[in-house]
Amino acid sequence: MIELKQHYTVLIVTHKMQQAIRISDKTDFFYLGDLIEYATTDEVFNSPQEEKTKEYVSGRFG
Numbered sequence: 001m002i003e004l005k006q007h008y009t010v011l012i013v014t015h016k017m018q019q020a021i022r023i024s025d026k027t028d029f030f031y032l033g034d035l036i037e038y039a040t041t042d043e044v045f046n047s048p049q050e051e052k053t054k055e056y057v058s059g060r061f062g
Helices: 017-023 041-046 051-057
Strands: 026-031 034-040
Touching (some): 041 051
Antiparallel strands (some): 026 034
C-alpha cells in the first residue's frame, strides 16, 4: 500500500485505526453516513477538532 500511494490515489475504508494511522496521509471520520471530520491523519488522531472524533479515537464509543 505504501508503495502504491506514491503513484496513485488510494482510498481505504477501514475500522482498524492502527492501519489507518500507519498508511494514511489524510483521514476522514464518518458517523452514521455524515462526514464529521477531515484532516491529516496526524491531526485526526492526535488533535481532533470534533467531539465525536475525539470520543472515537480515544475509545469512548464505537
